[in-house]
Each structure stands twice: as C-alpha cells, then as structure tokens.
Amino acid sequence: MAGADRTLWVALLGDVVARAGSLAIPLGAPRQRAVLAILATRANQTVSRSELIDGVWGSSPPPSVEGSVHTYIHGLRRALSVAGEDILTRTGSGYQLAIGPDDLDLAVVETRLRQARLVAVSGDKSAASDLIADCLKLWRGVPLFGIPGPFADTERVRLTKLRYQLVEERADLMLATGRHQELIADLTEAVEAEPFSERLRAQHMLALYRSGRRADALTEFDTVRRLFIDELGLDPGAELTELHVRMLRSDPDLAPAPAPAREPQSGSPIPAQLPHEVPDFVGRASELDQLSAWRTATESVGHALVISAIDGVGGIGKTSLAVRFARRIAGDYPDGQLYLDLRGFDPSRPPLTTADALGQLLWALGSSSRRQEPDALSSLYRSLLSGKRVLILLDNAASTEQVRELLPGESNSLILVTSRNRLAGLVVRDGARRLTLGLLPEADALELLRGTVGHERIDAEPEEAARLARLCGYLPLALRVAAEKISSKPESTLRAHVEKLNEEQSRLDALDVDDDEMSSVRGVFSWSYKSLEPALARTFRYLGLVRGPGICAAAVSALIDEPASEAEKQLQTLSDQHLLGSSDGQFHFHDLIRVYAGELALSEETPEQRSSALRELMVWYLFSVRAALLCVLPGFPLVPPGVPETRHALPKIDTRESTYAWYEVEAPNILALTQHAAELGEHEIAWQLAWCMYEHYYSTGLLTEWIELLTIGLSSAEQLEDPEPQARILTQISIAYSRIGQNETAVQCLERGLAIIRGTDNQYITLRFLVNLASTLREMKQYNEGIRYAQEAVELALKGDDHYTKAGSLDSLCELYAESGQPEEALKYGEIGLESAKAAGAGLLEANILVNMAHAHRDLGDVTSATREYEAALDLCETLGDRYHEALALLGIAVLHRRTSRYDEAREPAQRALDILVRLDAEEVDVARALLSNLDTEGPAGPS
Structure with a gap:
C-alpha cells in the first residue's frame, strides 16, 4: 500500500515474530526462525555460516546442512523484503541483519534497562521502576518459544533469568517507594515460576506484610x-530467616515508605464500570459514615475482604447510596471497579445465574476463558483478583447463594452488595456488615425537592412541601418524579400541585394491596403521566410492553412506528422527566415505573394494538440479528425469514467490532423478546431470534443464557409444520450442552434432531448431525456407537462433490478409529481424508488428520512414519498459525519418546505442549500435566 509504514519490528521474547509496520511477516519453519533469532541477537554484525550451523544444528549437523542454510537465508531475505531490500545481506563469509535499536524487543529492553538504572541513581526510584515495568511488558511468554537448537536453548535460559532479575530489581525499587500493593500479583506469579529464589520470596513476604497481610506473609x-x-534438605537462608523473625517482632523498620503520587500506567485497560452518580443525591450522611467506619475498621485489622450488604425496598435509594460511596473511595482501588446488575428483582427477566455472573465479571477482567464449570470459573475469578484492590458493586442480589461465589479469596478488594432482601447468610457465614435503608427523613426529603424544584418555591410553601414529601412516601424515586413534574410548571403554586396529587393518590388507593411497593408511588407516577402529550403518553405505554432491560431509539421507532428521530426526541423527553433512565444509548425503566407503564398498556391499549406494536418490534429485531450474523459470518446459511422485512432502519453494525458491541448490549433484550414472541404465538420469529444469536453466545461462552434462549426457540419451532427449524435449534443446543460437559444431554438432542431430519431431503443438515454425534460420542469414549454414525456420514458425504464435507466426515471417522485402538482403519480413512482436505483447502482438518494418522503409526510401532507425520503436522501448523494442533502434535511426539524410554527427549515437547494448551485454556491441559508428572516419576533424570 502506498505510503504505508514498513518499519521492521522483530520480537524474540516469546514466539519469534516479525512485522513490517502493521503487516505480519510469515517467517517459515522453526529452523528458519532459529536462523533469524541468531542474526537478530547479533544485529548489525556479521554472523558466519559456521556460527549459524552450530547454533541451529549443534555438533552433529546433517550432510545437507550447507544447502539448508542457503535455503533459510533465501526464505528470510524474501520474507523480510517487504520492509526493505537491504535488511538481510551477505557480507564476506557470513550474513548481517540490518536493524535499528528500537526495532528489536531485546534491544529495547537493554536500552530501557540502562535508562532505568541511571534514573534510579538520580533518585527517582518510582520512575525507574516504571521503566523496568515497560521492559517486562515486552515478554510475551517463553523467549524463543518453539525454536530448536543449542543457541535457542542457551538464550531461553539467559533471557528467562534476565526477566526474573528485572522482576527483583523492580520490586526493590517499588518497595523502597511505598508501592508494595502493586507488586503482590507479579511476585506471586514470579515465586511460582522460580520457587527456590530466596530473593523473590523475601520480596513477596515484605510486599504482603506492608500491605497489611502479616498473617499471609x-x-x-x-x-x-x-x-x-x-x-533440598535445607532450611531457608539467612535473609529469609531474619526477615521472618523481624516480622514476628513487628519490627518498625519494616514499615512501608509513603507511596508517591503517580500517573496511571499504560497497559491493559483497568475496568471502570461504576454507573453515574445521581446528581441530586441528598442525605444518607450517617449511612455513608457507617460504611466508611466499617471499611476502615476491617482494613485496620488486616482482613482481606470487606462486604457491605445494603438492603431496603424498591426505590429507597440502595443503588444510589452504593454508587455514591463507591465513587467516593474508588481512588483507593487502583486495580479497577466492577459493576454487575444481578437482576434479582427484574419483573421481566430471571436473576443472573452464578455461572453467567462469573462469566461477565471475568470478561470485564480481561479473561477470554470459555470454560464453564462453576468451580473452574470461581477458581479463575479468585486467581485474577488475588493480591489486587478492586471495588466490586453487585447490585440487586436475589439471595445469598447468588452472591457467595462472586466473593474473592485472598484479596484486598471491597464488595458492595445491594438487595431488597436481608441477606442473612452473607452476614452469618461471610462476615458481611448489613445496612438497612429506611425512608428519607423529612428534612432530607425536602432538601431533595429543593435541589430540583428550587429553594424559593419549597421554602415559600413549607407546609405544602411537607405534604408533598408525605404523599411521595419519603421514597427518593417518587420524590424525584414528583419534583420534575412540579419544576416543569414554574407558574403554578406548590399547593395546586399537591392538591392534584392528593386527589390522584386517593383515587388509586382503592387499588392498592398490603405490602405492595407501588402503593406509595402509583399516584405520583399517574400524576406525572397524565401531564404527557398524547403521543408521548402512547410511547410511555408501549414501552411498558417491552420486557428487556433496555431499548434503543432505533428499536423504539419500530415499536411506535415513527421515524428514529421522533423516537429519540420522545425518549429524551421521558428521560428528562425521570420516567426513563438512559446510559450508553439505551433507555430503561426503574422496575416500579415499568410495572406502572405495563398496567397502563393493558388497560388503555386494545389487544390488537399491543400485538401489532410488539410484532413490529420483533420483526425489527429479527432482521437486525440476521444482519449482525452475516456481518461476522458472511457465509452463514440463513433461512428465509418468513415475515415481511421491517420498514425501519436497522442498527449501524458494519464491522466485527461494532457487531460484537451490539450483541453485548442487545443480547439480554433479545432473550426477553424471544420469550415474549413465543408467548404471543410469533413462533417463526422466536425460533429465528434464538438461532441467529449463535455467534454471540458461542464466542462469549454465556452458555446458561444460551441454553435458556435456545430452549425457548425450540419450543416455538415445535409449533411449526416444517421440521427443519427444530433440527437447526437442536444442533446449537447440543453444542451448548457439550461445552458445559453435559454430553449425555447433547447426544439426546442430536439423536432427536437426526430422527427429525431423516424425514426430509436435507442432506447437509443430516451430515451435520451424524458428524456431531460421532464427535460427541468420541468425547464420551463410546467409540463403537460413534463409529457407526461416522461411517454413515462418510457414506453420505462420498456420494456428493463437496470436498470439505468429505474431509470433515473422514476426519471424524479417522479420529474415532485412532482413539479406539484400531490404527489400521484410522490410516485407511485418514489417507482418503487428507486428499479431500487438501482439495478443499481445509488446513485445520488436514492438521487434525495428520495428527491422528501419526497416532496410528505410533500405536503400530512404526516410529519413523509416526515422526514423519508429526513433523508434517507441525510444519502445517506453523504455516496456518494453528497453535492447538501444534500442541496435539507435540504431545504425540512426547508420548512417542516416552514409549521408547527416551524420557529426557520427551520432556521438552511435553512442556511446550502444556504451555500452549494453558494459553488456549484447552481441555487437554490435564493430559499434558499428567504426562509431565509421569515423565518425572519414570524418567532417569528424576524431578525437573
């Protein structure tokens, strides 16, 4: 591209990679990257051919090594030419890589480290520690990862030691400047990697001690x-032992230095999810003081966790108080602030499950884990919060059980929980401090009115102002709604407004029942509603029909059949009058106002009007989710919509990023709408809404909600004459159940779907069911039944001309035979599958088949053929960037070495496989760990 930046960047502190500006440069096979690594570490110097041979092949190079060096140099020169023709040149008897000091990660580390040491000598230790932190960020994992040869082995050891040397150096600087709390997470990771480093251990103990965690230290x-x-058969050394004694004695010299004021560091985004504060917040001074006192008292005795449970009736101001307090102290929690609405009392949606709540919190903390076992999620959540100071506001909790798994373990975090229920279990078992909010005192209620209506009007009619507060039940929500109504008519007296409100309240009192939270506010809402213009009142009523947590102007335009600009204007007016809230382009009701708007919709709109408005909204969402799915999966085989296209503009989602952002906001709305569509008999819309949300739920891993959505969609599909929608939904349900480990249920869904689809002529879906059944049964180790389905899939696929379908079916059968101890059959079908995969250009299928064929050769005792197939798989994975199958091939090689008693040779590929699988959070992590453990037990080298 003309004018594009082509500056070369080479990185060795992890996978060996290179870029020309933003363009990734393919570097070829591992030995070719090994040549680049040697040239890069000797940048701008001549490296002889013999040095390259020694560094890559060691003392026993093959006879063809000279030709291999020439091939690799030629390949690198061609690859690097995108950054310039003179990057890699021949000089005399060797080669030289021309690269600047800012273009190699290792050179950048060396430069910044020198700067850091100069800055530290000048006295600014905090700034020096930040420079070293910048160095550490350049490590992306194991240095020279996957690179073979003596040079890489030596450099890996050196660069890993350098990393932990920098960790120690930075820790000394930060401990000297009062930044001990920031260190705990990094040092926890460091001592796990270097468990026998007494210096790191001492620094870790001191950081814990100075953070108020003496017992942990x-x-x-x-x-x-x-x-x-x-x-080791030894006691810790003098430094650790002396530090331990000083801690036992509470040596005052161990007290931390004062922390300097600092600018926030760049790096991974720190979550800052607290909602906006209510602008006219008044009162609650004693409650805020109580929360502050509890927090201070708990921290002063070294507790790792503070929980404050704030309960009270709806509209009492629980969330407002929690947000007020959270924003006041947010600066004391540098690792971020999390907010989550647990939906405990939402009239239209069920409370969040523990798994989904953990999934959202982990997402906010930057985790991309897709594991769904509750124990695994809880463990990961607590690990991410370990040693950190995070403020977590859990709003609208339904029960103690909903909250308990969301509490951190060893952490200096603060948890604020709000609920309408008294969370007694949280107090008894988890040490929560409970704060029950009552109604506002009259003085605070009047102050709230002054903030909106104005001091002059309230103080001019003090008796009427007091009556107004009483009519609103001293409930903050009702007071705000009433105040906004009065302030909109400055020419009227306060007395006139209060009399009208009193009349309306009296009229509605007969409708109230005991313990109904609406009893104190229905009159206020009615009073405000009756002042609306007819069109605005109609929009308010129609919004009461919508069950989702929020709605955007584009969707409302479909609901009320008006242009989006008019919908936006009306929504803003309702928001200005406190009848709606808004945030991030979404408008939402307080749940009490939602109930009131719903009552009005039922009483003032005909069933036909309600159904027509909701159908328009549902059609708009249907075409929106179809557009979103095609944006991220352009080739997805959508079915005809079955309903006329919406007349209203769809959301602006034209990139993957905008689509995923839209999904995140709208998914809860779509779940609620799908349920509503099913109840109203709009089954064609309901099943497609569920089916088209595949990409969102598959990528985010919110599987409990996905299963809930798909179950609703399946119920609607069952009402249709066409059987295919049922089969399509059952395919997705089986995937969701399989991913949460419920393979038996997944198989039941697939068998049911297969029985349905066999009655049609849709061969494509039939094949999908057969292959998915074979795969799921393989995971359950029910090989014979899985082979039966895979054989049927192969027979069906071979009748067609689609090479990809053939390859997928043959891959499944090959893998089943390989795992079930039938290697000859695995090789037979693997050979055919390889041809189809290559013809289809299906690299991932080809890699999987190669790995399983290698397993089959290994199980037949053919070490030469097994090695050849494993290496072919690794070469292909290198080209594809396929880390998962690379790990499977490495595991296979390790097992091959183990079976031939070459334990030392098995450890390196096993460790590399484990490193990759951990990064991918893959299911085979435990298999790799078990293999390494067995090697340590069986191998002659003993524990490593």
Whole structure:
C-alpha cells in the first residue's frame, strides 16, 4: 500500500515474530526462525555460516546442512523484503541483519534497562521502576518459544533469568517507594515460576506484610521452609530467616515508605464500570459514615475482604447510596471497579445465574476463558483478583447463594452488595456488615425537592412541601418524579400541585394491596403521566410492553412506528422527566415505573394494538440479528425469514467490532423478546431470534443464557409444520450442552434432531448431525456407537462433490478409529481424508488428520512414519498459525519418546505442549500435566 509504514519490528521474547509496520511477516519453519533469532541477537554484525550451523544444528549437523542454510537465508531475505531490500545481506563469509535499536524487543529492553538504572541513581526510584515495568511488558511468554537448537536453548535460559532479575530489581525499587500493593500479583506469579529464589520470596513476604497481610506473609515463610526442607534438605537462608523473625517482632523498620503520587500506567485497560452518580443525591450522611467506619475498621485489622450488604425496598435509594460511596473511595482501588446488575428483582427477566455472573465479571477482567464449570470459573475469578484492590458493586442480589461465589479469596478488594432482601447468610457465614435503608427523613426529603424544584418555591410553601414529601412516601424515586413534574410548571403554586396529587393518590388507593411497593408511588407516577402529550403518553405505554432491560431509539421507532428521530426526541423527553433512565444509548425503566407503564398498556391499549406494536418490534429485531450474523459470518446459511422485512432502519453494525458491541448490549433484550414472541404465538420469529444469536453466545461462552434462549426457540419451532427449524435449534443446543460437559444431554438432542431430519431431503443438515454425534460420542469414549454414525456420514458425504464435507466426515471417522485402538482403519480413512482436505483447502482438518494418522503409526510401532507425520503436522501448523494442533502434535511426539524410554527427549515437547494448551485454556491441559508428572516419576533424570 502506498505510503504505508514498513518499519521492521522483530520480537524474540516469546514466539519469534516479525512485522513490517502493521503487516505480519510469515517467517517459515522453526529452523528458519532459529536462523533469524541468531542474526537478530547479533544485529548489525556479521554472523558466519559456521556460527549459524552450530547454533541451529549443534555438533552433529546433517550432510545437507550447507544447502539448508542457503535455503533459510533465501526464505528470510524474501520474507523480510517487504520492509526493505537491504535488511538481510551477505557480507564476506557470513550474513548481517540490518536493524535499528528500537526495532528489536531485546534491544529495547537493554536500552530501557540502562535508562532505568541511571534514573534510579538520580533518585527517582518510582520512575525507574516504571521503566523496568515497560521492559517486562515486552515478554510475551517463553523467549524463543518453539525454536530448536543449542543457541535457542542457551538464550531461553539467559533471557528467562534476565526477566526474573528485572522482576527483583523492580520490586526493590517499588518497595523502597511505598508501592508494595502493586507488586503482590507479579511476585506471586514470579515465586511460582522460580520457587527456590530466596530473593523473590523475601520480596513477596515484605510486599504482603506492608500491605497489611502479616498473617499471609508469615504463612509464606512456612510454605517456603517446608518446600526447602522437602526438596533440598535445607532450611531457608539467612535473609529469609531474619526477615521472618523481624516480622514476628513487628519490627518498625519494616514499615512501608509513603507511596508517591503517580500517573496511571499504560497497559491493559483497568475496568471502570461504576454507573453515574445521581446528581441530586441528598442525605444518607450517617449511612455513608457507617460504611466508611466499617471499611476502615476491617482494613485496620488486616482482613482481606470487606462486604457491605445494603438492603431496603424498591426505590429507597440502595443503588444510589452504593454508587455514591463507591465513587467516593474508588481512588483507593487502583486495580479497577466492577459493576454487575444481578437482576434479582427484574419483573421481566430471571436473576443472573452464578455461572453467567462469573462469566461477565471475568470478561470485564480481561479473561477470554470459555470454560464453564462453576468451580473452574470461581477458581479463575479468585486467581485474577488475588493480591489486587478492586471495588466490586453487585447490585440487586436475589439471595445469598447468588452472591457467595462472586466473593474473592485472598484479596484486598471491597464488595458492595445491594438487595431488597436481608441477606442473612452473607452476614452469618461471610462476615458481611448489613445496612438497612429506611425512608428519607423529612428534612432530607425536602432538601431533595429543593435541589430540583428550587429553594424559593419549597421554602415559600413549607407546609405544602411537607405534604408533598408525605404523599411521595419519603421514597427518593417518587420524590424525584414528583419534583420534575412540579419544576416543569414554574407558574403554578406548590399547593395546586399537591392538591392534584392528593386527589390522584386517593383515587388509586382503592387499588392498592398490603405490602405492595407501588402503593406509595402509583399516584405520583399517574400524576406525572397524565401531564404527557398524547403521543408521548402512547410511547410511555408501549414501552411498558417491552420486557428487556433496555431499548434503543432505533428499536423504539419500530415499536411506535415513527421515524428514529421522533423516537429519540420522545425518549429524551421521558428521560428528562425521570420516567426513563438512559446510559450508553439505551433507555430503561426503574422496575416500579415499568410495572406502572405495563398496567397502563393493558388497560388503555386494545389487544390488537399491543400485538401489532410488539410484532413490529420483533420483526425489527429479527432482521437486525440476521444482519449482525452475516456481518461476522458472511457465509452463514440463513433461512428465509418468513415475515415481511421491517420498514425501519436497522442498527449501524458494519464491522466485527461494532457487531460484537451490539450483541453485548442487545443480547439480554433479545432473550426477553424471544420469550415474549413465543408467548404471543410469533413462533417463526422466536425460533429465528434464538438461532441467529449463535455467534454471540458461542464466542462469549454465556452458555446458561444460551441454553435458556435456545430452549425457548425450540419450543416455538415445535409449533411449526416444517421440521427443519427444530433440527437447526437442536444442533446449537447440543453444542451448548457439550461445552458445559453435559454430553449425555447433547447426544439426546442430536439423536432427536437426526430422527427429525431423516424425514426430509436435507442432506447437509443430516451430515451435520451424524458428524456431531460421532464427535460427541468420541468425547464420551463410546467409540463403537460413534463409529457407526461416522461411517454413515462418510457414506453420505462420498456420494456428493463437496470436498470439505468429505474431509470433515473422514476426519471424524479417522479420529474415532485412532482413539479406539484400531490404527489400521484410522490410516485407511485418514489417507482418503487428507486428499479431500487438501482439495478443499481445509488446513485445520488436514492438521487434525495428520495428527491422528501419526497416532496410528505410533500405536503400530512404526516410529519413523509416526515422526514423519508429526513433523508434517507441525510444519502445517506453523504455516496456518494453528497453535492447538501444534500442541496435539507435540504431545504425540512426547508420548512417542516416552514409549521408547527416551524420557529426557520427551520432556521438552511435553512442556511446550502444556504451555500452549494453558494459553488456549484447552481441555487437554490435564493430559499434558499428567504426562509431565509421569515423565518425572519414570524418567532417569528424576524431578525437573
């Protein structure tokens, strides 16, 4: 591209990668990247051919090594030419890589480290520690990951030691400047990687101690002492032992230095999810003081966790108080602020499950984990919060059980929980401090009115102002609605407004029942509603029909059949009058106002009017989700919509990023709308809404909600004459159940779907069911039944001309035979599958078949053929960037070495496989760990 930046960047502190500006450069096979690594570390110097041979092949190079060097240099020169023709040149008897000091990550580390040490000598230790932190960010994992040869082996050790040297150096600087709390997470990771480093252990203990975690620091010493005795037969050294004694004595010299004021560091985004504060917040001074006192008292005795449970009736101001307090203290929680509405009392949606709540919190913390086991999610959540100071506001909790798994473990975080219920279990078992909010005192209620209506009007009619407060039940929500109504008519007296409100309240009192939260506010809402213009009142009523948590102007335009600009104008007016809230382009009711608007819709709109408005909204969402799905999966085989296209403009989603952002906001609305569509008999719309949300739920891993949505869609599909919608929904349900480990249920869904689709002539869906059944049964180790389905899939696929379908079916059958101990059959079908995969250009299928054929050769005792197939798989994975199958091939190689008693040779590929699988959060992590453990037990080298 003309004018594009082509500056070369080479990175060695992880996978060996290169870029020309933003363009990734393919670097070829591992040995070719090994040549680049040697040239890069000797940048701008001549490296002889013999040095390259020694560094890549060691003391026993093959006879063809000279030709291999020439091939790799030629390949690198061609690849790097996008950044310039003279990047890699021949000089005498060797080669030289021309690269600037800012264009190699290792050179950048060396430069910044020198700067950091100069800055530290000048006295600014905090700035020096930040420079070292910048260095550490350049490590992306194991240095020279996957690179073979003696040079890479030596450099890996050196660069890993350098990393932990920098961790130690930075820790000393930060401990000297009062930044101990920031260190805990990094040092926890460092001591796990380098468990016998006494310096790191001492720094970790000191950081814990200075953060008010004296007990944890002492426990750390006990852990170290047991480890040293068990593994080395030695006690900890003098430095650790002396530090332990000083901590036991509470040596005042161990007290932390004052922390300097600092600018926030760049890097991964820190969550800042707290909602906006209510602008006219008044009162609650004693409650805020109580929360502050509890927080201070708990931290002063070294507790790792503070929980404050704030309960009270709807509209009492629980969330407003929690947000007020949270924003006041947010600066004390540098690792971020999380907010989550647990939906405990939403009239239109069920409360969040623990798994979905954890999924949303983990997403906010930057985790991309897709594991769904509750224990795994809880463990990951607590690990991410370990040693950090995060403020977490859990709003509208339904029960103690909903909250308990959302509490961190070892953490200096603060948890604020709001609920209408008294969370007694949280108090008894988890040490929560409970704060029950009552109605506002009259003085605070009047102050709230002054803030909106104005001091002059309220103070001019004090008795009427007091009556107004009483009529609103001293409930903050009702007071705000009433105040906005009065302030909109400055020419009227306060007395006139109060009399009208009193009349309306009296008229509605007969409709109230005991303990109805609406009893104190229905009159206020009615009073405000009756002042609306007819069109605005109609929009308010129609919004009462909508069950989702929020709605955008584009959707409302379909609901009320008006242009989006008019919908936006009306929504803003309702928001200005406190009848709606708004945030991030979505408008939403307080749940009490939602109930009131729903009552009006039922009483003032005919069933036909309600159905027509909701159908228009549902059609708009249907075409929106179809557009979103095609944006992220352009080739997705959509079915005909079955309903006329919406007349209203669809949302602006034209990139993957905008689509995923839209999904995140709209998914809860679509779930609620799908349920409503099913109830109203709009089954064609309901099943497609569920089916078209595939990409969102598959990518985010919110599987409980996905299953709920698909179950609704299936119920609607069952009402249609065409059987295919049922089969399509059952395919997705089986995927969701399989991903949460419920394979038996997944198989039941697939068998049911297969029985349905066999009655049609849709061969494509039939094949999908057969292959998915075979795959799921393989995971359950029910090989014979899985093979039966896979054989049927292969027979069906071979009748057609689609190479991809053939490859997928043959891949499934090959894998089943390989795992079930039938290697000859695996090779037979694998060979055919490879041809089809290559013809279809299906690299991932080709890689999987190669790995399974290698397994089959290995199980037949053919080491040469197995090695050849594993290496072919690794070469293909290198080209594709396929880390998952790379890990499977490495695991296979490790098992091959183990079976031939080459334990030392097995450890390196097993460790590489484990590193990749951990990064991918793959299911095979435990298999790799078990293999390494067995190698340590069986191998002659003993524990590594």
